[in-house]
Amino acid sequence: MSAPKKLFIKTYGCQMNVYDSERMAEALGGEGYVETKSPDDADMILLNTCHIREKAAEKVYSELGRFKGLKAEKPDLKIGVAGCVAQAEGQEIMRRQPLVDLVVGPQSYHRLPEMEAKAREGEKVLDTDFPEEDKFEKLKNRPKAKRGPTAFLTVQEGCDKFCAFCVVPYTRGAEVSRPADRILREAQDLVERGVREITLLGQNVNAYHGAGANGDMTLAQLIWELDKVDGLERIRFTTSHPNDMQDDLIEAHGTCAKLMPYLHLPVQAGSDKILKRMNRAHTAESYLRLIERIRAARPDILISGDFIVGFPEETEADFQATLDLVEEVKYGTAYSFKYSTRPGTPAAERPQVDPAEADDRLQRLQSLLTKQQREVQDSMVGRDVTVLFEKAGRFPGQMVGKSDYLHAVHVADCDRAIGDLARVRILSSGANSLAGALID
Numbered sequence: 042m043s044a045p046k047k048l049f050i051k052t053y054g055c056q057m058n059v060y061d062s063e064r065m066a067e068a069l070g071g072e073g074y075v076e077t078k079s080p081d082d083a084d085m086i087l088l089n090t091c092h093i094r095e096k097a098a099e100k101v102y103s104e105l106g107r108f109k110g111l112k113a114e115k116p117d118l119k120i121g122v123a124g125c126v127a128q129a130e131g132q133e134i135m136r137r138q139p140l141v142d143l144v145v146g147p148q149s150y151h152r153l154p155e156m157e158a159k160a161r162e163g164e165k166v167l168d169t170d171f172p173e174e175d176k177f178e179k180l181k182n183r184p185k186a187k188r189g190p191t192a193f194l195t196v197q198e199g200c201d202k203f204c205a206f207c208v209v210p211y212t213r214g215a216e217v218s219r220p221a222d223r224i225l226r227e228a229q230d231l232v233e234r235g236v237r238e239i240t241l242l243g244q245n246v247n248a249y250h251g252a253g254a255n256g257d258m259t260l261a262q263l264i265w266e267l268d269k270v271d272g273l274e275r276i277r278f279t280t281s282h283p284n285d286m287q288d289d290l291i292e293a294h295g296t297c298a299k300l301m302p303y304l305h306l307p308v309q310a311g312s313d314k315i316l317k318r319m320n321r322a323h324t325a326e327s328y329l330r331l332i333e334r335i336r337a338a339r340p341d342i343l344i345s346g347d348f349i350v351g352f353p354e355e356t357e358a359d360f361q362a363t364l365d366l367v368e369e370v371k372y373g374t375a376y377s378f379k380y381s382t383r384p385g386t387p388a389a390e391r392p393q394v395d396p397a398e399a400d401d402r403l404q405r406l407q408s409l410l411t412k413q414q415r416e417v418q419d420s421m422v423g424r425d426v427t428v429l430f431e432k433a434g435r436f437p438g439q440m441v442g443k444s445d446y447l448h449a450v451h452v453a454d455c456d457r458a459i460g461d462l463a464r465v466r467i468l469s470s471g472a473n474s475l476a477g478a479l480i481d
């Protein structure tokens with residue numbers, strides 16, 4: 042038997058790309074590839090790219106340029122670009138960087154084995170279609186490898202919201218939900234392979250409306266079906282849009298024990314003028330009332346968010362409204378970004394904010410968010426939480442896991458295994474994690 046071919050995948054961006062990279066590795070596993078951690082001994086290099094912010098395409102070109110020497114040494118090396126930059130740039134990638142053999146958009150990963158075979162024969166291959174079929178269904182029948190205790194599971198892709206700053210509706214296409222039975226089968230399979238916690242993924246995950254046995258299902262209904270899967274202990278989902286936060290999902294946060302008390306609910310800005318220009322279709326007030334309802338259902342829920350500062354025509358007063366909203370919500374964690382122009386999106390045409398001003402606002406927002414994050418984390422000290430252990434710690438006998446609230450927790454003198462759940466008393470709060478002790 043010939044030695045296995047080696048595949049190096051570099052993943053950029055969101056969790057959906059992490060999930061997609063795993064599926065691509067499994068699909069190419071069927072073609073005799075094993076993964077390698079270094080591009081130097083690879084027979085195929087795949088860059089799974091992200092286009093959400095900053096000069097994404099330029100970064101990909103410069104990364105590709107670095108493989109020139111490798112390709113010269115090893116003419117059989119195949120280089121592919123996947124993900125949202127592949128979708129956005131398409132043919133242009135091969136024109137600008139001739140060492141690329143293969144360009145595959147996020148909706149075409151199930152075609153990767155055929156594409157790889159063509160590339161092996163020396164063809165340049167490109168597929169950035171939006172086919173009707175379920176790519177994940179086509180990617181099935183992979184080896185039943187053992188998995189770690191946590192996994193992502195894509196339930197929905199694409200977005201119809203068209204926020205004025207965002208490329209997702211263009212790169213990932215229209216919103217599509219996977220049928221519930223396929224998701225449940227995949228969840229069952231993951232649990233059989235050792236997974237205890239599943240994070241349901243979607244660009245607009247709470248808009249989920251996949252086909253079920255009795256018509257379309259909501260995300261909450263899907264969660265209740267997953268709740269019945271024996272051995273699955275924790276359910277999370279991300280990312281949600283405030284306007285799709287339906288009553289049954291809010292209620293599930295209060296009643297479904299497997300649904301974790303953590304919600305990533307981006308607001309982006311606190312000024313109604315800016316929210317309108319962002320085409321967000323909610324106001325600061327409606328978002329705040331929504332948070333109130335969610336907290337009424339689950340008082341200890343940890344709220345996470347995304348923010349953009351320096352959106353076109355944002356004034357100091359608009360920015361102040363964002364700070365006011367943050368003060369009112371009190372975020373347990375958050376991601377904040379300086380607005381960056383995405384060609385082809387409506388906001389790209391509008392008058393831009395002075396970059397130095399935007400930098401200054403980002404810094405002010407981040408220092409407030411960091412302070413809140415720290416306060417929320419510190420408030421865990423003295424409390425008992427459940428921890429799912431994910432790996433051994435740096436010190437002998439130490440284990441590291443995540444609390445229900447997604448805080449990293451270090452436990453010394455811990456006789457539990459990876460994948461175990463245990464009650465832990467939190468003793469101290471460090472820079473980015475908590476420390477605690479097992480409660481017998």
Ligand code: 5AD
Binds near residue numbers: 095347
């Ligand atoms: N500029 C800055 N941030 C952006 N995001 C999306 N598009 C842009 C952009 N053009 C942020 C949003 C989104 C997160 C995933 O990335 O906050 O919620």
Ligand code: SF4
Binds near residue numbers: 200202204207210282
């Ligand atoms: Fe982009 Fe999210 Fe807005 Fe959709 S809802 S356009 S993915 S920011």
